Amino acid sequence: MDQKRFNEGLEVRRAVLGAEYVDKSINNATDFNRPMQELVTEYCWGEIWTRPGLSRKTRSFINLAMLTALNRPHEIKLHVRGAINNGLTKEEIQEVFLQTAIYCGVPAAIDSFRVAQEVFNEIEKENASK
Structure with a gap:
């Protein structure tokens, strides 16, 4: 996992969806679904939502x-x-x-x-x- 991209994604995810919702999703992640939370935060929010084009x-x-x-x-x-x-x-x-x-x-x-x-x-x- 790219920690910098994850942290940037976490910042945007919290700003858009609300810190309470995002923190609950991250903190309640299990061994089973934690990789999905990390993937979504790093790539969806950290790679795409941080792009300057839109x-x-x-x-x-x-x-x-x-x-x-x-x-x-x-x-x-x-x-x-x-x-x-x-x-x-x-x-x-x-x-x-x-x-x-x-x-x-x-x-x-x-x-x-x-x-x-x-x-x-x-x-x-x-x-x-x-």
Whole structure:
């Protein structure tokens, strides 16, 4: 493992997904899934998300569309929150899912809308309790 790339990836991963979520994922890793946590942190976040060619906001747009196409609701939920952290608005997220309805299928987009609404509701509750 490239420790420098891992550390850079960990920094970006925490900034996008939230330190609490990322630290929990890393700290709760088992001997079985720790290699996957390391791989994702080093290569996904350390190698790709740190590249200068696209902004984090643009990467979030792309991720939401791809995750909808792949019908990955758990990852969509995580990346909706990350997209908000990267500056996307609800309206922009809505537009991503409307676009995916045409190119990826209505059922996949409906699931993404449903999951995104769950995240928006959670964020509203969190903000109300502050």
